[in-house]
Amino acid sequence: MTNAWDAVRAAIDAEDTAAVAALLIGFDDAQRREVARELPRYLPVVRRAGERRDAERVAGRQGWWRSLHAEAERADRSVWDLPGFSEGRVRWYVGARWIEVMRVAGAGAIAGAAGVAAWLNRRELVRGWVPAELDDVPAILDVVAARPVAWREDLAARLALRLRAARPQERDGQVLLALALLRATGVEPPRHDPLTLAWIAAAPVADLGVDPLLDAMVPRLFEAEGVGRLLRRDYELGPALAALAADGRIKRAALLDGCRTRFLRGGQAADLLFFVELHTRLDPAPEEVAPHARDYAAMLALPAANVADLALRQLRQAGVTPPAEAAESLLFRSEGRLVRAGLSLLDRVLKEPSEEIDAYAPALAAALTSGSAEARQRAVRLAVGHAGRFGPEATAMIRDIVATLPPGPGAALAAAFGGEAAPEPPRPRFQPQPLPAVPEPEPMPPITHANVLARVSLRESDWMQPERWLDGFVRLASDERRESLIAELAPVAARCRDQEYRRSTWHDTSTWAAAMARELIEPGADRRAVRGGRADAARRVPKTKHLAMGRLMPLARFAEVYQSLLEGRMPPYLLATPTRANGLLDAEALVERLEGYERDGVQALPLDLRQALLRLGRGSVTAGAVRRAALLAAPAGRRAHRWLTDRPADPEVVLRWTTDQDDSFVEAEVVLGPEHAELFGDLPVPGPGGESCELLPPVPRPAIESCELLLPVLAGHRGLAAAFSIRGFMPYRAVSEPAARDLDRLVLADGPGGPCLALLLARHLLEGPDGDGVRPLLLLAASGGLPGAELGRQLAALLERGQGRAADAIAALTEAARLGAHREVWQVLTGLLPAYLPGTGERATGAHVRLVRFATEVAGWTGARGELPVVAGLAARARTSELVRQARDLHALLTGPA
Incomplete structure (x- = not known):
């Protein structure tokens, strides 16, 4: 082994690309051969060393990240706002820096162009994306610059041909090197499709x-x-x-x-x-x-x-009339605008005096057999208008089509060309299926044993377990089972250490549960741990800008019960615990609980009472419950009686559409009356940009929330829950829209639906009959809670903004009508037709024609009567079109005898 390899190895170990390049440029052929001989054997060694250094970088970055989180926790700030965040991202960049030095070494030492190309394409030496600071292209160009021109051209071609057809990236190292060599040598680039794609992606425009x-x-x-x-x-x-x-x-x-x-x-x-x-x-x-x-x-x-x-x-634009074959191809297309263009072309050609009219007979035949009724009608008028100019063969061609047309157009064509039109088919009788039964919400099972309560897992994504735990804790701690509860909750209490009391906020119900368990076992633990000896549970509830109502309300209720435990005034049971698994509270149960409070002289917890009224099921109010509530004398009982007998009007919800960079957004504005404003009190709702705003009238931009957590809080107000769940709603953006399961929960909840529920249902109806909208519509129809006309208006709003196809909505509504909701579908159409049909000066489309035709069918199924002004206006237009003809049919049906 000579000094050449030792020097190169030292530079490789130091990850010094420039030093490796300088050494190889100065070496002679023998020294380069020595380096080339050692490189493959040294590759596993340098790879392991590089991976070890990378692991050290990763560990350093993780330590920095942990320290940054600790600093953010101490400062009560976001990690992203700390000054050290941006600096640390650059400092702790993690990357395998040994790759570039080995690539440069191989390019400068290996003798043959084929060998260099193979070395540079070794899997362990290929980086998918190359940061600018690790770019090795200049160094490789330097180390091969002294090679013969033909050698460099050969290397450039080999590297280009090794590019693969995967989607290229702008900073792909293999691409950058191949293009740089092709530019430097001036050789003709090989004809290789991946090279073309790579040039497009990497060449600066x-x-x-x-x-x-x-x-x-x-x-x-x-x-x-x-x-x-x-x-x-x-x-x-x-x-x-x-x-x-x-x-x-x-x-x-x-x-x-x-x-x-x-x-x-x-x-x-x-x-x-x-x-x-x-x-x-x-x-x-x-x-x-x-x-x-x-x-x-x-x-x-x-x-x-x-x-x-x-x-x-x-x-x-060129004034060229396409040949007959081209006109025929237009009329065979499925796009309505191109078919109409073909008909206009045919109309223009047929009006010109010419002996070549027969050449356009196949095009006319194509129009007569079009799938569009409007196109067929127009083609029939053209054929009849020029019937006398066609020769025998063209006439026979058109005559053969007569029997294939619907009865009306077929009869008009037969009168001019002969043949026999198809007879009018008998109209099938509409036979809807019965609507499905609305499932009754199951009872919510209580926790009655201390050992069961101790094993409950409190997850923030599951509203029911925290609710059951809170109810079980209050009941078990207030009767003879208290001692067994203390014994069972010891492991839970152990999770609440002294430092927990010094934290500013408790974000999880599990933290509150641990503190409640410890306070039950060690009365006064909170006061002893807090400076000043005064425990204030409310200050530990997270600030409103951090949580939406579906998560904030459970935490606030835990805090209220915890404070009552600290002050020794915890009630024997809670008022707001749901009786149903969907979060609803039966009126009989609420009255019974209030009767027990009055007998025992217990004062209701304010937030607990407000939550109970928000959950009160409207359908569960019975005459017996009202009579019993009338006998209640305490303020909580009188307030509940008022809600059972004279429930205040529900909050008004107004939808407002806005557009930003071609995206449509919808926001819900909620206006509360005085009774609901008192009921919600200081309960906040996240506002724009994460800032908090109190739920007082009016409420702009409610926060996006999953109905899984929100509906149990607002179980008796599904219209309000729907409003809170659609803030910033962008149709067909899965990241920001409520899911189908949210719609299912809203359908089975209580209270009027309102425009927001209608919007969510409209969104899913635009998925067609196989989407997630038909079954919720059927259940709402069966329960009598479908906001029919409002649903039609929201369908129109989505269609006008290009968020779906009318054909899919019609197909979904047809399926719903077939399954028993035909009367409700007509109500939907009474809202959809006025909002969607074109007004004066607006252009009609095939979607409008299909909608009116469908409305005529549904009106016939339901026996609907009564003039619709928008339909009457279309029917009265002087200029006849397919839409006007369909409107006249619908208007005649609605205004004719029953």
Whole structure:
């Protein structure tokens, strides 16, 4: 072993890339061969050493992170706000720094280009993403600079061909090196699709004009597989190429030819979007389009609708009439706008005096068999209007279609061309199924034994266990079972150490439970541990900006019971403990508990009473409960009697839509009356940006909350719970919208639904009949709680903002009607039709036609009567269209005899 390897090894151990490069540049061939011979054997050694150093860095970073959290806890601040956070992120960067020195060593020492390429592509020496500070490309270029030109060209080609088709990254080390060698050598880049994708991802758009690879790579943009998929959301390369073409750096004609070639190869519309945008940006003049009219006409039959749109637009601007075959291909398409364009083209051609009219008979036949009723009607009018100009063969072709058409259009066509129209089919009788039974909420089981209470696990994601624990603790601590409770809770109390009392806030019900257990076993433990000897449970409840109501209310209730325990006035049982597993409290149970309080002279805990009234089930109020409540004399009893007999109006909820950067948001504004304002009192709700705002009228921007925790707090006010759960609601953004299970819980809760429940249900109805909206609609219909017209208005709001398809909503409503909710579906339509149908001057679409046709069916199923102004207005329009015809049918049905 000579000094050459010792020197290189020392530089490798020091992770000094520059030193390794300098050594190898100065070595002769023999010294480089010696280094090349030792490198593979040393690779496992240096890898283990590097991993060991990385482990040390990771440990250091974890220690820094722990210390930062401790500092944040002491300062009662967020970790992200501490000054040491940003500095530490840079300081404790973790990365395998030995890779680059080994890559540079191999590139400078290995003799053959094939060997260097294999070394640089070893799995353990390939980094997926290379930070700028670890870039080894300049060093590798330096160590190979003295090699022969042919050798470097060979290495560049080999590295380029080793690139794989995985989605390239901007800072991929293999890509950066291959492109740098290709630019440095000037060799023709090999034709390799992954190389083209890599060039797109890694080449700086601002430097394209001076990139030596530009002329070679631009034509390959239109040839390589995967380019369109990579550039689906391109906002830079297309404008840059158009600018370079305008400056003469690349040929404009070449870009247009490339786009046309790529279009004719076909593909998905999304994968062709970049080329469509580039072609549109180039904006060819009519004289540039005319020589290629045949190509543009062929594009009309391509599956990608955006390409067909572009081709049709170019032909119109150039004043070129597509041949009959192109018109026919338009009329076979499924896109309504292209079918309408084909019909307009056919109308224009047929109006021109020409002997070639028979050539367009196949196109007319395609329109007559279109899946769109509007297209068929228009084609029938065209065929009848020009019936006398068709020759025998064309006439026979159209006559053969008569029997395949619906009875109305078929009869009109038969009168002009002969043939026999299909007879009117008998209308099937609508037979709905019975609505499903609404499941009764099960009773919530109490905890009656101390050993069971001690084993309960309190998880913040489960509202029922903390509720049962709190109820069981109060009951067991207030009767003869107190001694057994003390014995069983000793392990729970041991978790509450003295330092726990000095913490500013208790965020978990398990912490409160441990403190309650210790206070029960060691009375006065809290006062002895706190400076000044005064325990104040309320100050330990988290600040409102940190928690939403679904988590805050249980903590506040634990605090209230804990304070009563500290002061020796804990009641024998609680008023607000639910009787049902969905959080509802039966009226009979509440009255019975209040009767017991009055007999024993117990004063109700204020928050406990307020929570009880929020949970009070409306359907559980009986005449017997009202009579018994009327005999109560204490303030809590009188207040409960008032809620049983003259419940105040529910809070008003108003939805407001806003738009920000093409995203639609909806916010709920809650307006409380004086009774509910008193009931909620100081209960806060998180406001915008995490700031707290009191729940006093009006309440802007309630906080997003899962109904799993929120509904047990507001079990008797599902409309209010729905309002709190949709703050910042963005349809089709799973991260910020209530889930289907939240909708299920709201459906089985109590109280009026209101606009927020309607919005959530509308969102899921837009998933179609197989989505999560049909069953909740059926259950609401069965319980009589469906906000039908409001649901229709919210469906319209989502559809107008492009958050779904009318066809999916219609399919879901059809399924709901078939399963028994046909009367409720009609109520939905009475809200949807006025809010969604086009007004004066607004453009009608096929979705509007399908909706009115569906409304006519449902009106027939339900026997609906009574004029709808929006339908009457459409029916009275002078200009006849398919929408107007459908509106006239619906209007005649609604205003005709029963």
